[in-house]
Amino acid sequence: MTMRFRLICGLFACLAMLPAPLQAATPSVESGEPVAVVSEEVLNDPELAFHAGVQLYRSGQLEKANNLFLDFLYRFPDTEWLHQIQLYLARISLDQKDDKKALIFIQQIPEELRSGEANFIAGVAHIRLGEYLLGVAELSPLQEIPLFDADRILLFGALGEAKAELGHPLEALFYFRRALELGGAQDQLISRSHALIAEMPEGSLEECILVFDGTSMALDARLQLARIALDAGRNLQARRLISEVQQDRTPFTYRGEIPILLNRLTGGAWLQRNTIGVVLPLTGRYAPFGKLAKRGIEMALANQIENNPELKLVYRDSAASPERSTDAVIELANTERVMAILGPLSGDTSEAAAERAEMDAVPLLSLSQKNGLPQTGRYIFRNSLTNRLQARELARYAVNERGLTAFAVLYPQSHKGRELAQLFAEEVKKLGGLVVEEAEYNPEETDFRHQIIPFIGEDLNTRDEDDKDLSEADKKRRQLPPETTFEALFIPDFAENVAMLLPQLVYYGVENVQLLGSNGWYSPKLVNRAGERFVNNAVLVNGFFPYSDIPFVREFVERYYREFSQDPSFIEAQAYDAANILFGLLSDPRIATREELLTALTQLRNYPGVTGATSFDLQGEVDKTLFLLQVDHGNFVQIN
Secondary structure (H helix, E strand, O other): OOOHHHHHHHHHHHHHOOOHHHOOOOOOOOOOOOOOOOOOHHOOHHHHHHHHHHHHHHOOOOOHHHHHHHHHHHHHOOOOOHHHHHHHHHHHHHHOOOOOHHHHHHHOHHHHOOHHHHHHHHHHOOOOOOOOOHHHHHHHHHHOOOOHHHHHHHHHHHHHHHHOOOOOHHHHHHHHHHHHHOOOOHHHHHHHHHHHOOOHHHHHHHHHHHHOOOOOHHHHHHHHHHHHHOOOOOHHHHHHHHHHHHOOOOOOOOOOHHHHHHHHHOOOOOOEEOOOOOEEEOOOOOOOHHHHHHHHHHHHHHHHOOOOOOOOOEEEEOOOOOOHHHHHHOOOOOOOOEEEEEOOOOOOHHHHHHHHHHHOOEEEEEOOOOOOHHOOOOEEEEEOHHHHHHHHHHHHHHHHHHHOOOOEEEOOOOHHHHHHHHHHHHHHHOOHHHHEEEEOOOOOOOOOOHHHHHHHOOHHHHHOHHHHHOOOHHHHHOOOOOOOOOOOOEOOOOOOHHHHHHHHHHOOOOOOOEEEOOOHHHHHHHHHHOOOOHHOOEEEOOOOOOOOHHHHHHHHHHHHHHOOOOOOOOHHHHHHHHHHHHHHHHOOOOOOOOHHHHHHHHOOOEEEEEEEEEEEEOOOEEEEEEEEEEEEEEEEEOOO
């Protein structure tokens, strides 16, 4: 009776929060949590009820687990699992940031019976409540005990916070560093460390550089020392410290502060505000493409130079080498002191350039289609034709404008073919359509019967049977036009393969469906090799159309033709747009730093480019209005 009375008193406030009997629990439609209905039979069996609570906790249903454990203690106050349940309740409270309640549950466990996990929970709770000495005393002995990584991150983060509040910044940085190495919340830990370093005196900063050599914390300390040296008029020391940070390749969030310090050091503008760096393959196997992109960039400069005579381009050759690309970014960002970098073109070099540009805190506007490039970091943007953009525009046209809902996809066994097929299916589904048939083929093959015949609902094994072997009903059925379950067919391939495939579609009876194509269809080879009647009315998407009626597109094409005696391709057009975007933003006198240019790029909306109205999302990914083209009597015609 005494035990029951003590438990009821200790848990009275907690039990008051019980919403309803657990056996009546129903899933929350909004929460999306799995159904967790606990029967009366389970609740009345201590072992079953205990394990049900454990499963609820492990599945992340903290509130349900909490309620079940509280109900358990009310029903079975003398249970053999008493202290385990108290530990679970403490852990749930800690996870829910209710640190006072977590301590109440831990304190109900006799001190001699408390496990390392109990002390861990108590230590973290004490520190969160501002009881730093108590928390450090609890957590310090636990640094080497077995813990999950998430708990170890929590332990080191809490110890770091306590040491910082107790006036021991180097010890705090040590613990924050350990949490970072385990994958702790990067932004939060780095920001907290930066704030600590900014408050350190000179002697502590020098010690920080020694203790954390080779890490971003040492670089941060060097910049803070440089700031102190500048304040004291020790310019040579400041220049040396800044140079050490510039030359170090360790990832470092606060490189954007370097130009500010250099401006103070030089007494003027260190950053060359009107200079753009360009990284392109000007030698090597991709040189022809690099030189085309350079043409577009130079045309953009000629457009803008009259309004801003100080505009300047500094080129570096990537030679299609990731190493050369990295070195080019380092030189442009730190020696040439450019405001931003344009390029590169190819995937691997663009990835290397993006990683280094992010480290040097210089905006980079890439011309590459490489997947995930803008996700490298906040300074990285892309202006290129992506597979996602193509799939989205075709799906929008087919579903929203044409009212089509059932689709087939026939795609090559290539990375681009598979990705476009998958993205198209995703985009169609978002709009209420569905891909009902799909097949893939080897890009090297020329006979597509094995892919086409199943599309018309026929069996490959019986397709070639002679009429004499068929029943009368089958003979009549064969004379009818084949039936398809789809209204449109998407083929994400290049013109050469599509030209071989389209006549075979008609031969096997796939007619009267809307043909949809990716930008690879845009070539004279499509009509010349397939024949006009097989391609007529097909709709494709492209990032640039030199025969567009849009006035500024016509003007660009005419200027290009006058200078080079040929029409521009997408390469020149996208480079032209990218350069014009940067030059246009630099015409705003309010943009004086790389950070301000980055913000302006993020806010860019519907820039009227020759490759379509262009915007960037918050991650730096391009969003464009693409060109929709239709084949009309052998000619490509813009229809949007």
